[in-house]
Amino acid sequence: xxxALEVWRQRSPETPGRxxxxxxxxxxxxxxxxxxxxxxxxxxxxxxxxxxAFDSDCRExxxxxxxxxxxxxxxxxxxxxxACQVYLxxxxxxxxxxxxxxxxxxxxxxxxxxxxxxxxxxxxxAGGYVTVNTGNAxxxxxxxxxxxxxxxxxxxxxxxxxxxxxxxxxxxSAALFTGAKITHLGNLPEGQPERGRRxxxxxxxxxxxxxxxxxxxGECETACPKSIPLQVxxxxxxxxxxARLSGEGRAQPRHIEPGTPKRxx
Amino acid sequence: xxxxVKLAATSVAKKALMAASGVVLTAxxxxxxxxxxxxxxxxxxxxxxxxxxxxxxxLLWSARTxxxxxxxxxxVVALDLxxxxxxxxxxSYGRYERAASSLGARTMLWTGLVLLGFVIYHVLHLTxxxxxxxxxxGRVYSNVSVAFSSIVPTVIYVVSMIALGMHxxxxxxxxxxSLGLTLQRDRLRVLRRLAxxxxxxxxxxxxxxxxxxxxxxxxxxx
Numbered sequence: 036x037x038x039a040l041e042v043w044r045q046r047s048p049e050t051p052g053r054x055x056x057x058x059x060x061x062x063x064x065x066x067x068x069x070x071x072x073x074x075x076x077x078x079x080x081x082x083x084x085x086x087x088a089f090d091s092d093c094r095e096x097x098x099x100x101x102x103x104x105x106x107x108x109x110x111x112x113x114x115x116x117x118a119c120q121v122y123l124x125x126x127x128x129x130x131x132x133x134x135x136x137x138x139x140x141x142x143x144x145x146x147x148x149x150x151x152x153x154x155x156x157x158x159x160x161a162g163g164y165v166t167v168n169t170g171n172a173x174x175x176x177x178x179x180x181x182x183x184x185x186x187x188x189x190x191x192x193x194x195x196x197x198x199x200x201x202x203x204x205x206x207x208s209a210a211l212f213t214g215a216k217i218t219h220l221g222n223l224p225e226g227q228p229e230r231g232r233r234x235x236x237x238x239x240x241x242x243x244x245x246x247x248x249x250x251x252x253g254e255c256e257t258a259c260p261k262s263i264p265l266q267v268x269x270x271x272x273x274x275x276x277x278a279r280l281s282g283e284g285r286a287q288p289r290h291i292e293p294g295t296p297k298r299x300x
Numbered sequence: 301x302x303x304x305v306k307l308a309a310t311s312v313a314k315k316a317l318m319a320a321s322g323v324v325l326t327a328x329x330x331x332x333x334x335x336x337x338x339x340x341x342x343x344x345x346x347x348x349x350x351x352x353x354x355x356x357x358x359l360l361w362s363a364r365t366x367x368x369x370x371x372x373x374x375x376v377v378a379l380d381l382x383x384x385x386x387x388x389x390x391x392s393y394g395r396y397e398r399a400a401s402s403l404g405a406r407t408m409l410w411t412g413l414v415l416l417g418f419v420i421y422h423v424l425h426l427t428x429x430x431x432x433x434x435x436x437x438g439r440v441y442s443n444v445s446v447a448f449s450s451i452v453p454t455v456i457y458v459v460s461m462i463a464l465g466m467h468x469x470x471x472x473x474x475x476x477x478s479l480g481l482t483l484q485r486d487r488l489r490v491l492r493r494l495a496x497x498x499x500x501x502x503x504x505x506x507x508x509x510x511x512x513x514x515x516x517x518x519x520x521x522x
Contacts (some may be wrong), residue, residue: 207385207388
């Protein structure tokens with residue numbers, strides 16, 4: 036199979052990048068996109084050139100490490116598949132593939148196709164957890180959860196934090212990512228006590244990282260390798276607005292250091 | 301005050317403002333359409349409707365105030381958010397394809413700008429009577445008939461109503477989601493279709509008035 040690649044090459048965050056054209060005849064229809072890059076890189080190394088830097092780890096669509104734009108689509112043309120699960124049989128022989136990093140202010144580029152996506156980790160750190168110690172796995176059926184709540188939570192929990200939703204969004208919004216974690220924990224009993232606080236903190240963290248706003252165009256849902264539904268964004272909006280309107284997080288307990296002299300009014 | 305400052309901080313809150321003002325504007329468009337359809341009932345019905353609206357000035361001006369405030373919020377927040385797109389993605393893609401967006405969603409900003417221009421023109425044209433050859437307050441039917449006896453205003457109105465239809469087709473759906481109306485997948489699909497139907501009804505019915513007026517004047521002139 037003969038393929039041409041237009042790959043974004045950028046040596047460092049400071050230097051300007053550009054598309055560089057590579058052609059290969061060694062591609063096989065059974066190769067994944069990452070294996071195609073491996074083959075191109077072997078050629079580059081043989082010629083003594085700098086190989087294309089890209090992230091990858093499990094190469095079976097469960098880790099969320101890989102990801103780039105292929106012909107303007109995050110993770111390439113397939114739904115429910117990360118770049119490592121997209122095989123070259125999905126492209127025409129002789130086609131040119133435009134390979135470009137995910138672009139967002141919150142994802143600073145490190146080199147070629149490699150990004151720093153720790154902004155997503157900081158959104159999770161702001162509230163994507165349950166504070167109580169849940170201990171060992173409890174006896175089954177001690178707390179009953181409605182089937183559809185459990186299913187929604189599981190669908191949302193499938194997020195692998197690859198950043199494709201941000202990349203595909205016309206506004207570089209992290210709404211699908213943030214909404215997924217809020218829906219995941221907000222649908223389960225363990226997540227209830229912190230539900231409002233979690234929504235407030237995570238939405239504010241996403242704003243502080245410089246992600247954009249959601250216009251409900253639906254690009255993220257199509258790009259998501261785990262096909263997380265758009266409804267998680269509505270859930271996030273719902274939880275955030277409910278928390279805002281109920282005054283969640285505004286009443287902080289007053290702290291008085293023991294031993295402070297009594298006040299005379 | 302601190303609460304409003306904080307409310308304006310995140311994009312979710314801003315989108316809620318967009319949605320709340322959008323609900324007001326959509327409701328107004330539907331009411332305005334219902335009233336305007338009296339055009340087809342003849343001069344007496346339309347002029348009587350106009351007189352009814354002007355009967356209670358306090359009510360009329362409070363409605364206009366709410367409408368104007370919603371319009372301003374909608375426009376200002378929309379411009380603010382659209383400028384933030386550049387900030388959130390300073391380097392744009394060499395290749396970028398929108399796979400899932402509807403036509404309405406893709407063109408939201410542009411149809412919105414068309415509507416901004418249209419609303420200003422429309423108020424000057426048929427409420428204040430500027431750019432109008434023979435405006436007389438209260439005689440709505442004759443004002444409409446005269447206004448659309450020439451081609452240019454008719455074309456402006458029809459194009460604007462197409463823009464309105466596209467804007468509503470995405471806006472009517474998105475505003476419910478920005479306000480956090482959580483729905484199951486099949487209900488969401490129903491809502492998507494309802495928004496499209498609403499957009500079609502609004503655009504076609506509102507565009508029918510200038511087209512009919514133009515057709516009548518052409519027939520009469522012949």
